[in-house]
Amino acid sequence: MSAIIVDVSSVTQIAALWPWLLAAVPLVYMLWNWLGPNGLHEVPTVGTTIPLLAYWSGLRYINNARETLLTGYAQYAHTPGLFKVAMTDQWLVIVAGPKQLEELRRMSDDEVSNYGGVDELLSARFILGADVVKNPYHMPLVHAKLTRNLGDFHGDMKDEMWSAFDDHIGMPDEWKSFPALKTVMSVVSRTSNRVFVGLPLCRDPEFLDIATAVTLDIAQSRFVINLFPPVMKPLIAKFVNKVPSRLRKAYAKVGPMVEARRRRAEECKANKEEWDEKPNDFLMWLVDEAVEHGYTNESTVLYLLIMEFVALHTAAMSFTHALFYLASDSSLVAPLRTEVEAVLAEESGDLGSRTAVRKLRYIDSFLRESQRINGTNATTVWRKTLKTISFSSGVTIPPGVFLSAASTATHLDEHHHSNPAVFDPWRFVSGDLHARSFVSTTPDFIAFGQGRHACPGRHFAAYEMKLMLAYIVLYYDVKMRPGAEGVGVRPKNKWIGNSIIPDPTADVLFRKRVKA
Numbered sequence: 023m024s025a026i027i028v029d030v031s032s033v034t035q036i037a038a039l040w041p042w043l044l045a046a047v048p049l050v051y052m053l054w055n056w057l058g059p060n061g062l063h064e065v066p067t068v069g070t071t072i073p074l075l076a077y078w079s080g081l082r083y084i085n086n087a088r089e090t091l092l093t094g095y096a097q098y099a100h101t102p103g104l105f106k107v108a109m110t111d112q113w114l115v116i117v118a119g120p121k122q123l124e125e126l127r128r129m130s131d132d133e134v135s136n137y138g139g140v141d142e143l144l145s146a147r148f149i150l151g152a153d154v155v156k157n158p159y160h161m162p163l164v165h166a167k168l169t170r171n172l173g174d175f176h177g178d179m180k181d182e183m184w185s186a187f188d189d190h191i192g193m194p195d196e197w198k199s200f201p202a203l204k205t206v207m208s209v210v211s212r213t214s215n216r217v218f219v220g221l222p223l224c225r226d227p228e229f230l231d232i233a234t235a236v237t238l239d240i241a242q243s244r245f246v247i248n249l250f251p252p253v254m255k256p257l258i259a260k261f262v263n264k265v266p267s268r269l270r271k272a273y274a275k276v277g278p279m280v281e282a283r284r285r286r287a288e289e290c291k292a293n294k295e296e297w298d299e300k301p302n303d304f305l306m307w308l309v310d311e312a313v314e315h316g317y318t319n320e321s322t323v324l325y326l327l328i329m330e331f332v333a334l335h336t337a338a339m340s341f342t343h344a345l346f347y348l349a350s351d352s353s354l355v356a357p358l359r360t361e362v363e364a365v366l367a368e369e370s371g372d373l374g375s376r377t378a379v380r381k382l383r384y385i386d387s388f389l390r391e392s393q394r395i396n397g398t399n400a401t402t403v404w405r406k407t408l409k410t411i412s413f414s415s416g417v418t419i420p421p422g423v424f425l426s427a428a429s430t431a432t433h434l435d436e437h438h439h440s441n442p443a444v445f446d447p448w449r450f451v452s453g454d455l456h457a458r459s460f461v462s463t464t465p466d467f468i469a470f471g472q473g474r475h476a477c478p479g480r481h482f483a484a485y486e487m488k489l490m491l492a493y494i495v496l497y498y499d500v501k502m503r504p505g506a507e508g509v510g511v512r513p514k515n516k517w518i519g520n521s522i523i524p525d526p527t528a529d530v531l532f533r534k535r536v537k538a
C-alpha cells in the first residue's frame with residue numbers, strides 16, 4: 023500500500039514538473055542551436071554568441087538590421103567573406119563579397135536548397151504547408167509560361183495600367199495628394215492580376231483586397247512564428263497563422279471559377295477536344311497543372327495567393343522607392359520625358375509595344391539605381407545547406423544552416439560603385455547596356471538574387487515598372503507633399519528586419535502635366 027502511495031506521489035511530483043519540462047525544451051534547443059555543431063564557431067559573429075543574449079541580439083536585429091549588416095560587411099567581406107547574425111530562432115550566415123557570392127552561385131541544388139531558404143525565411147512549411155515546400159510548382163510556370171511569352175501580355179498590361187491610373191488618379195488639373203504606396207499598389211495589383219486572373223476579376227475590389235492582404239498575413243504570421251524555436255513553431259502556427267482564413271475567403275471568391283475551368287479542362291482532356299477561347303492567364307496554368315497531376319482546387323487557389331505574395335508588394339514597394347526620388351527632385355523628369363517622347367514617336371504612339379519598353383534606357387537606369395540603393399530586402403539569395411559546404415576561405419558550414427547574401431551592403435560597396443550612397447539615376451545608361459539593365463543580375467547587383475534561382479518574375483516586374491514610370495512622366499507632374507522632413511526631401515525608408523519599406527505614410531502630389 024505504502025509503495026503505491028509513494029508511486030502516486032512521485033507521479034504527482036512528475037506531473038508538477040511538466041510545465042518546467044515543456045519550458046526546458048526550447049531552452050535546451052536554444053543552447054544546442056547556439057553552442058552545438060550548428061553554433062557555427064568558424065564563422066565570425068556580429069553581436070554576441072552567448073545563448074540568451076544572442077536571442078536578445080535576434081530581437082534587436084528587427085530594428086537594427088541595416089547597421090548590423092553594414093558593420094559585418096565592412097569587417098568580413100574580404101576575409102573570410104562570411105559572418106553570422108543572430109535571428110530569434112537560429113543563426114543567419116551572411117555571404118558577403120564577390121568571391122564567396124560566386125562560390126555560392128556555383129553550388130548545386132544538392133548542396134544548397136533555394137526553396138529550403140525560402141522555407142527558413144518565411145517559416146513556409148508552417149504558414150503555407152509542407153506540400154508547398156516540397157512542390158513549389160508555381161515557380162517553373164513563371165519561367166515557362168509567363169516570362170517566355172511576356173510579349174503576348176504587353177497589350178493587356180498596358181490597357182489595364184492605363185485604366186487603373188485613370189480610376190485611381192485621374193487627370194486632376196490642380197495638385198492632388200495621394201498616399202504613395204497604397205496608390206502604386208492599386209495600379210500594380212490590377213496590372214499584375216490582368217495576367218494572373220484576367221478580366222473582370224482583376225478589377226474586383228474584394229478580390230484585390232484578398233490578393234494584397236495575403237502578404238501582410240504571411241509577414242505577420244512569420245514574424246511571430248520565427249520568435250520561437252522550430253520545436254514550438256507548429257503549435258504557435260496553429261494560433262497565429264492567418265493564411266488559412268485568407269485562403270477560405272479567397273476560395274469563396276475564386277473557387278467557383280476554378281471549379282468551372284477545371285471541369286471544362288477535364289472534359290476537353292477526356293474527349294481530346296480543343297477548348298476554343300481557353301483563358302490564357304496564370305490561374306488557368308495552375309488549373310492545367312492540377313488537372314495533369316491531380317492537385318486539389320484548394321491548392322490551385324493557395325498557389326495563386328503565393329503568386330500574389332511574390333509579385334505585388336515586391337513590385338509596388340520597389341516602384342514607390344523610385345517614385346519618391348522622382349517626386350523629390352524636379353530636375354530628374356526632363357531626361358525621362360525626352361526619352362519617352364522619342365520612343366513614343368518611333369513606336370507610332372504605342373508605349374506598350376514589344377520594342378518600346380526595351381528602348382527606355384533612362385527609365386531602366388533610373389529603376390536599377392533606385393533598386394540598388396533601396397531594394398525590398400537587405401539580404402537576397404536565401405538558401406539552406408543540405409550538405410556540409412566549404413568556401414575557399416577554408417570555412418565549412420554544416421547541413422541545415424540558413425544562408426543569405428548581403429544585398430544592400432554589396433550595392434553600397436565602393437569597390438563596385440563610385441559614390442555608392444549617392445542616387446545617380448543615369449549611372450547605368452552607358453557601358454554594356456545588357457549587363458547593366460534593370461533585370462541583369464551581376465555580382466554588384468543582386469536585388470533579384472543570382473544564379474539559376476534568380477527571380478524568374480523580374481522581367482514581368484521590370485516591364486510593369488518601366489511602363490508605370492513612362493506613363494507618369496508622360497502624363498503627370500509629381501512632387502512630394504511637404505512633410506515633417508521638409509519640402510522636396512525624399513521620405514526615409516522604414517526597416518523591419520531585412521525588409522526595406524518605402525515610407526507607407528508619405529503622400530505624393532499629382533496633377534495633369536502642364537506642358538511648358
Ligand code: HEM
Pocket residue numbers: 136137160161164168332333334336337340398402403404468469470471472473474475476477478479480482483
Ligand atoms: C521588383 C519586384 C521583385 C523583386 C525585387 C523580386 C525579388 C526576388 C528575389 C530576391 C528572389 C530570390 C532570388 C534568389 O534566391 O536568388 C525572388 C524569387 C522569386 N520571385 Fe521575385 N521579385 C520581384 C517580382 C516578382 C514577380 C512580379 C514575380 C512573379 C510574376 C516573382 C516571382 C518570383 C518567384 C516565383 C521566385 C522564386 C524563384 C526560385 O526560387 O526559383 N517575383 N524574387
